[in-house]
Amino acid sequence: MKRGSLSIQFNWIFILIAGAVLFAFFIGITMYQGDQAKKERQYNSLVNFEATLSNIEQSVTNSKESFRTFQVNGAEFENICDDIISEIKVRDSDFSFPSTTSIMFSKEYLEPGSKDVWVSNWDAPFRVSPFVFMDDRGTAFIFWGNEEYENGELNKLNDAFPKGFSKYNITGPNDPIFNNIVAKRYVIITMQSTISWGKGVDGEFKLINIIPDSGSRFEGGGKIDFYELTSESQAIRTGSSRFLKRESVFGAIFAENKEMYDCNMRKAVSRLKWLAEFHHNKAKELKANTVLTDSCNSAHYINTITQLSSLQTITIANMDTFNDKTSTIDELNADLVKRSCPVIY
Amino acid sequence: MKKSQIQLGESTAVVIIIIVFIFLGLVIYFQFWKADQTTKNEEQREILAIELATKVSYLPEPHCTFQGTASSNCYDKIKLEFMNASRNNTKWRNYYYDYFGYAKIEMTQVYPYEINYILYENQKDELSQSGQPVFIPSRIYNSLTDTYAFAYLTVTKYT
Numbered sequence: 001m002k003r004g005s006l007s008i009q010f011n012w013i014f015i016l017i018a019g020a021v022l023f024a025f026f027i028g029i030t031m032y033q034g035d036q037a038k039k040e041r042q043y044n045s046l047v048n049f050e051a052t053l054s055n056i057e058q059s060v061t062n063s064k065e066s067f068r069t070f071q072v073n074g075a076e077f078e079n080i081c082d083d084i085i086s087e088i089k090v091r092d093s094d095f096s097f098p099s100t101t102s103i104m105f106s107k108e109y110l111e112p113g114s115k116d117v118w119v120s121n122w123d124a125p126f127r128v129s130p131f132v133f134m135d136d137r138g139t140a141f142i143f144w145g146n147e148e149y150e151n152g153e154l155n156k157l158n159d160a161f162p163k164g165f166s167k168y169n170i171t172g173p174n175d176p177i178f179n180n181i182v183a184k185r186y187v188i189i190t191m192q193s194t195i196s197w198g199k200g201v202d203g204e205f206k207l208i209n210i211i212p213d214s215g216s217r218f219e220g221g222g223k224i225d226f227y228e229l230t231s232e233s234q235a236i237r238t239g240s241s242r243f244l245k246r247e248s249v250f251g252a253i254f255a256e257n258k259e260m261y262d263c264n265m266r267k268a269v270s271r272l273k274w275l276a277e278f279h280h281n282k283a284k285e286l287k288a289n290t291v292l293t294d295s296c297n298s299a300h301y302i303n304t305i306t307q308l309s310s311l312q313t314i315t316i317a318n319m320d321t322f323n324d325k326t327s328t329i330d331e332l333n334a335d336l337v338k339r340s341c342p343v344i345y
Numbered sequence: 346m347k348k349s350q351i352q353l354g355e356s357t358a359v360v361i362i363i364i365v366f367i368f369l370g371l372v373i374y375f376q377f378w379k380a381d382q383t384t385k386n387e388e389q390r391e392i393l394a395i396e397l398a399t400k401v402s403y404l405p406e407p408h409c410t411f412q413g414t415a416s417s418n419c420y421d422k423i424k425l426e427f428m429n430a431s432r433n434n435t436k437w438r439n440y441y442y443d444y445f446g447y448a449k450i451e452m453t454q455v456y457p458y459e460i461n462y463i464l465y466e467n468q469k470d471e472l473s474q475s476g477q478p479v480f481i482p483s484r485i486y487n488s489l490t491d492t493y494a495f496a497y498l499t500v501t502k503y504t
Contacts, residue, residue, distance in 0.1 A: 100443040285423050
């Protein structure tokens with residue numbers, strides 16, 4: 001081969017190598033930018049979600065409850081509730097924000113799409129915390145019972161749910177209405193002493209059985225049983241917990257499972273104990289400093305102080321037994337209002 | 346031979362010059378990006394301070410409540426005194442760290458007389474203050490005398 005043609009060949013080889021290096025460099029930049037764009041999208045979704053959750057919680061500062069629908073875009077979220085760490089995390093990424101102070105009952109994984117969000121303040125008896133209930137738009141909430149059942153308690157529970165949710169009433173698993181319901185997820189709510197389901201189901205089903213304590217209602221205290229329904233017509237009980245006030249009943253309905261319910265209620269009860277101590281101190285201060293009159297004197301605070309002191313022993317295992325105590329504290333506070341005495345809350 | 350060597354040299358020089366220009370372009374791009382990020386960080390710090398102020402505004406502990414209903418921008422004097430007295434308690438600081446992080450929250454009464462309540466204070470020495478503090482006009486209610494006082498809430502976020 002002539003020297004000239006050899007040098008031309010080497011020239012081309014050199015150009016090819018240099019070109020390949022430049023090409024690889026630009027491809028690398030593009031891929032890096034693509035990866036960064038994905039992370040930025042996930043981060044922005046997380047920031048939006050945090051802001052929305054914060055706005056939702058604040059929307060009930062001066063009202064009892066609110067309901068709205070919002071869109072989750074850009075990422076799938078994971079609602080992690082644990083005694084050590086609670087956070088809302090973008091799935092398969094490191095982005096998260098702490099949710100230690102938020103009490104949110106929802107599915108464990110929140111896919112992109114429309115979500116129905118209902119917020120209601122848990123007053124036990126004073127304001128403790130907003131409870132956030134979140135589920136996919138299109139989830140069917142099925143109330144299993146009849147109108148006369150349990151003195152219409154199931155009907156009252158149905159009425160307490162905002163109209164924005166898809167609600168159905170059935171008398172049993174063989175009710176034609178049940179067969180015609182088409183939804184992504186099914187939550188069956190009932191108030192029966194024993195559960196006998198007897199129908200195979202296919203799909204995401206959950207059953208909650210609410211058993212108020214004797215003499216109490218779903219707005220008071222009692223027990224909640226969690227069930228899973230199977231294709232073999234079985235209703236398998238997966239756990240039991242206690243409830244106090246209606247908001248905790250709603251929490252059990254929206255929580256993915258008993259573990260999420262218990263974790264959120266532990267946070268709520270811990271907050272209740274903290275606030276009970278707060279109000280206990282205020283009551284002691286008022287008892288010591290209230291100007292004595294016929295209708296308003298320190299004796300009117302003694303019983304409240306005792307009740308608030310007792311409230312600080314509440315746990316999630318015994319919270320249903322505190323329903324009467326919270327009602328008593330509420331009555332005592334209302335009595336202070338009637339007497340034009342300084343109120344505890 | 347000499348001619349081809351010259352040609353090779355030319356090709357090499359062209360490629361090197363192109364790489365240098367690309368490198369310079371990237372450096373300038375990243376300088377602009379860095380300046381943009383610094384501005385965004387400043388904005389983010391201010392947003393954090395405002396978010397914290399909003400959080401304090403809706404926390405029920407220090408607020409006046411009348412049978413469960415919280416009154417906007419109204420704080421209970423007895424509760425403020427209790428919070429002021431408890432702020433150095435480790436249990437107290439640890440509890441509210443989840444809510445406020447590193448921050449200082451104080452209520453300053455200006456009328457009819459001046460008095461200052463520090464509701465929460467948690468600062469790491471090496472942290473810098475986050476932008477300007479946020480001020481929110483408020484009222485302080487004394488349930489023992491059924492009177493109100495003028496005040497303002499100061500929220501400072503440390504980052």
